Amino acid sequence: MRVLITGGAGFIGSHLAERHLERGDEVYILDDLSTGSIDNINHLKTDPRFNYNIDSVTNWHLTAELVDRCDLIYHLAAAVGVRLIVESPVRTIETNIRGTEIVLSLAAKKRKRVLIASTSEVYGKREVVPFREDDDLVMGPTSKGRWSYACSKAIDEFLAIAYWKEKRVPTIIVRLFNTVGPRQTGRYGMVIPNLVRQALVGDDLTVFGDGNQSRCFTHVSDAVTALIGVACHSESPGQVYNIGSNREVSIMELAERIKYLTGSSSPIVKVPYDKAYEEGFEDMMRRVPDLSKINALIGYEPKVGLDEILTSVIAYQREKLSDSTQFAWPSIWQGRERPSSNQGSVNEGA
Numbered sequence: 457m458r459v460l461i462t463g464g465a466g467f468i469g470s471h472l473a474e475r476h477l478e479r480g481d482e483v484y485i486l487d488d489l490s491t492g493s494i495d496n497i498n499h500l501k502t503d504p505r506f507n508y509n510i511d512s513v514t515n516w517h518l519t520a521e522l523v524d525r526c527d528l529i530y531h532l533a534a535a536v537g538v539r540l541i542v543e544s545p546v547r548t549i550e551t552n553i554r555g556t557e558i559v560l561s562l563a564a565k566k567r568k569r570v571l572i573a574s575t576s577e578v579y580g581k582r583e584v585v586p587f588r589e590d591d592d593l594v595m596g597p598t599s600k601g602r603w604s605y606a607c608s609k610a611i612d613e614f615l616a617i618a619y620w621k622e623k624r625v626p627t628i629i630v631r632l633f634n635t636v637g638p639r640q641t642g643r644y645g646m647v648i649p650n651l652v653r654q655a656l657v658g659d660d661l662t663v664f665g666d667g668n669q670s671r672c673f674t675h676v677s678d679a680v681t682a683l684i685g686v687a688c689h690s691e692s693p694g695q696v697y698n699i700g701s702n703r704e705v706s707i708m709e710l711a712e713r714i715k716y717l718t719g720s721s722s723p724i725v726k727v728p729y730d731k732a733y734e735e736g737f738e739d740m741m742r743r744v745p746d747l748s749k750i751n752a753l754i755g756y757e758p759k760v761g762l763d764e765i766l767t768s769v770i771a772y773q774r775e776k777l778s779d780s781t782q783f784a785w786p787s788i789w790q791g792r793e794r795p796s797s798n799q800g801s802v803n804e805g806a
């Protein structure tokens with residue numbers, strides 16, 4: 457099988473590319489490196505079945521050629537992270553909507569199978585958990601930047617379903633809940649890479665709000681299993697599936713666990729949302745997926761627990777930090793071998 461992954465140099469995309477290569481598939485990726493990183497795919501470049509294109513999905517001719525060449529398209533290229541969304545709403549809205557329009561219209565020409573990566577963010581401010589795929593979506597007002605991400609992804613979903621209903625293009629939608637693991641950067645605000653990094657370098661662990669809000673974290677390897685299972689199933693076109701884990705942890709408990717597992721002496725500090733994001737920022741208190749639909753389709757159940765997730769992220773970030781010659785090392789490194797220089801900032805990758 458030939459597979460195209462837009463956003464293939466990103467955190468999830470690069471793991472997905474790796475798994476398809478392991479299965480013996482030919483993999484094409486398209487990524488403009490706006491939030492992805494070449495570091496994520498360097499190790500794949502020597503594989504003759506791996507092809508990478510550093511360009512945007514808005515490059516119509518290139519995207520058309522790649523879509524024509526492939527049997528299955530994963531459209532993962534999108535704006536990521538709440539911080540980026542709050543800071544660059546124009547980019548978020550345009551990237552998410554325009555990219556999906558292009559991919560779907562090109563796929564429609566030869567009725568190629570397309571999986572559109574959506575997000576749990578579309579459930580918005582819904583308070584009743586777990587979230588089912590056919591639940592009503594509850595958005596905040598348009599004056600609050602955060603909701604532009606949810607709305608742009610909801611439009612992507614409407615469009616994908618319309619292509620299936622009207623033109624019989626086999627489109628599949630997945631709503632990814634908090635997916636974490638090695639290669640995820642904290643640069644765009646994601647909590648686990650951020651807190652782990654803070655713990656390792658001796659900075660304060662920043663818990664936004666009161667820390668009672670909770671999330672369910674999925675290891676990227678479980679998410680990739682689910683993505684491939686859904687994308688390749690004969691009954692998935694026209695459907696929406698949650699992908700995630702249903703084990704909930706509060707952000708305060710998470711920070712405490714990270715502090716414990718890293719052996720960090722950093723304090724945990726609470727930061728008001730207004731300071732962390734923007735005035736009037738609205739967070740979701742809980743975000744739990746109902747996994748019965750995807751479980752019925754492919755027998756999906758997440759396998760990797762929270763400690764294993766955290767251990768894998770800690771190991772990844774320790775390696776990154778020890779590679780860097782540009783880092784201010786904290787007290788936890790005392791007694792261990794330190795790098796020679798301590799200036800500048802670390803290159804996290806994405």
Ligand code: UDP
Binds near residue numbers: 651
């Ligand atoms: N968060 C936090 N400290 C951080 C980054 C995030 O307390 O350094 C909180 C954030 O406010 C949210 C939760 O952790 O309540 C998950 O944030 P993330 O951006 O990872 O995912 P999302 O909000 O999209 O679920």
